[in-house]
Amino acid sequence: MSAPRLPDGWTVRPDPRTWRVDGGATWIGGSPPRVLRLSVAARKRLDGPELVVTDATSAALARLLSDAGVAHPVGGDGPTPDDVTVVVPVKDRSAELDRLLVAVRATAPGIGIVVVDDGSDDPGATSEVAERHGARVVRHRTSRGPSAGRNTGARACTTPLIAFLDSDVVPEPGWLDTLLGHLADPAVGVVAPRIVAFSDGGPENAVTRYERRRSSLDLGARPAPVTARSRVAYVPSAALVVRREAFGDGFDEAMPVAEDVDLVWRIAAAGWRLRYDPAARVAHEHRAHVRAWLARKAFYGTGAAPLARQHPRRVPPVALASWTAATVALLGVQRPWSSAAAGVVTLVATARLARGLRRPGEPWLRVTPSRQESVVAATGRQQRRFPATGVRVTGPVPLALVLAPWGLGGALWQAAGALTRHWWPVAAVGALVSRRVRRALLLAAVAEGLADWARFRDPGAGPLDALAHVAAHRADDLAYGAGLWWGAWRHRTVSPLLPDLSGKGPDA
Template identity: 55%
Template sequence: MTAARTDPDRPSATTPSGPADRRLPDGFRVVLDRRTRRLDGGAALLGGAPPRLVHLSARARALLPAPGRPLVVTGPTERSLARTLLDAGLAHPVPDAPAGITAAEVTVVVPVKDRPLDRLLAALAGTGVAGPVVVDDGSADPEPLRRAVERAGGTVLRHDTPRGPAAARNAGLAAATTPFVVFLDSDVVPEPGWLDPLLAHLADPAVGLVAPRIVASEPERGGGLRGAVGRYEAVRSSLDLGPDPALIVPRSRVAYVPSAAMLVRVSAVGPVAFDPRMHVAEDVDLVLRLHAAGWAMRFEPVARVAHDHRTHPGEWLRRKAFYGTGAAPLARRHPGAVPPVILSPWTAAVCLLLLAQRRGATALAAVVTGVATERLSRKLPRLDHPRRGAALLTALGLSGALWQTASALTRHFWPVAALACLVSRRARRAVVAAALAEGLTDWWRHRDRDPRVRTGPLLHLLAHRLDDLAYGAGLWWGAVEHRTSAPLRPTGPGARP
């Protein structure tokens, strides 16, 4: 007899096929994303996830509401337009739309090990959700946890030895009898009103997963606003995906959502949602599988869940490095889905020419940009002003490429950049310029993300650079451990995961 081999790069969790019904119900409302640009008076829309240019028919253009006003589904034409806008990430559902789904149809699953749940259980009381299913993943003293959960009307499942959070969530999912499950980690506390905006998205039968915004908890709750690291994490945590709603799509602004808090449709994720062999990035793996199966996923920042961010510098840096190690197994399981940078040939050429820091190279970069703009304008004959539209697209593409290049030098490829700095003055200038420009721009973009804290530019710059160094170290360590260069290989926008 021979033992069956298991391939660690092949997911052991499978995802059922995509939604059988994608029809939006009457009364469903969508509103254009604030980043969506109207070109030629609304004849075309630019934006989405990933960014694209969508031409509208005369009928669709007439139905498009004024900025800030919703499009209401009242018939087949509105239904088709709303579906197109949602699937492209050009618009988002209005989160107060009734879904016809009650909290009683939701089970909360909490994996925990050696941590009290008093705050989380208190926050769940009175929400109407089915009694929480708490999976004790090998706690040293399980009795206090069992008593607290039973007092709250919940159920405790026990793993005598730790199996990891993915296996614990799967165990809770298997015990749930409701059509929807919310996964909450033991270090989060939902804020009042968190559930209804998530349920509203389920009125769209194509949605298989919805995630709330994760913010720093208050200091008196033992949370993440203490000290320099705490203030930085409050505005720049990798768990906090920002104040804007988004379609969750690989290689877009919101490419993943953390499993610390997410609502799933059980029929979408199947009986085994998370790969139990993964102890990091199992949530990203789930998102990638749902996307490949054809399910839509939504990030809803109106729903907020507070999280106890790590604030001790050593623990914080170790966690960032740990996150970085997840890129290698993800890149091998899902080729092209998690590249360090995504550059078209012409933007890659321009970035390389600018990095050369020579007058002739800079002039050539301008020529390449001009040629790319002209060639693109010829592909936009349906626009009234194709060169104007091409110039806008080119500017957006180049700014994104420069941002990615600066970030890659200080995050994904900092070991290579550091070696280059030892032998090249130009490399030192490029890395210093990238570190300062990207770091200060990052501070400007995120400085007001949490009104409870203020981070100065120097503190943010230092913490951001340490954040990137730790993540990059984990990224390279994972690549070496898994013997793959997959998470380090750039890709182009035409390649699809």
């Protein structure tokens, strides 16, 4: 489906991590990274800190920037809670259900609620809680799983929007209004909040501390479009709002895991936009015991195989351009000649990238004077400013000299993650017979783990915290990888284990 026009007043703001060069003519950002070359007319529209839609041209530009992930919608005057029904599938969790419905009523007092009792052993307890909060109850005589529960609840709704909430979540104030703002865009079919850790104020252990920072359900603090093989490749069904028109056949009830990923990818394939907005927050009660936590991670891993069969090229362990794959492989050989060869490959790729970035007639390199004011002294309320003269270097060559190392760094990060997560059974066997494999595996495990800790650590956390985080991170990867290989064996497919070295997107 072609995207309908954005409404007037719709606003997008550039992502703080979007890199704007050549006087704003080139925007680099998003995930996967994109390079946008903007016309003079487009640049004039983007002079301020945000772009407000006022006509068809600004609407098309706002759509381009938000789809690329280099700018994000602020939202608009969307539907109201009267247009939404909350659907809660539940089985034998009456205390958690009560906690959830208290929060729903506090954050959206008049909203309709459908509770689907998925074969609870004590249906009376579920009904009592639901009725006390003014919720309608639909019951399955026997348990059919959460996907069937959500589908049953959706069929019981008459509103144009459905908000799915699992029984172990607690929405925070403002969650629904924030999400509904995105649905002022008629092209958006799904919008999801950030899933954060629920805390009852009790002490943390190593598992809950790691999950608070690094939960598989927490997709981070930055907004994003939801796109396969990107920073936000899916959104979990623990909490999401879906447009009924986009919901289609609903969740695949034959999938006990990854059914939410399958749903959002099918909706995206139909042409709908999907948004993730961390300004809306829903807390989730993460597992706190090691055995249950590892079992859940392995369970998630088993979902890769059915996803790979139903959505080819969307779940590779790594997705690399051919030159980055060759460079990583040469570095992995760990020989002087291979390191030199990796440097040559990178230089050739940089030259080719610069040629691809160059517009007809554009110089390869531009060096222009740059004058900017620098504050060198301040006394009281008066500041003395002195002009500073420098140069600005632009053009396809310096741009390529930045993008190529960026791409190589991303490839090395992917390779380290795959070695310790998706491919660890093979890497472990190789480490038994090869010193180089042992060295590469140890380097990847330590370097990637410490980098992950540095990214997610609490302020002031020290070495012992780093050690605990790396240990938990590696356990997370071992469990997920074990589930991945088990799922591949069960489904008789190697698709989720194979890298994609085409350098193309999943729809190419």
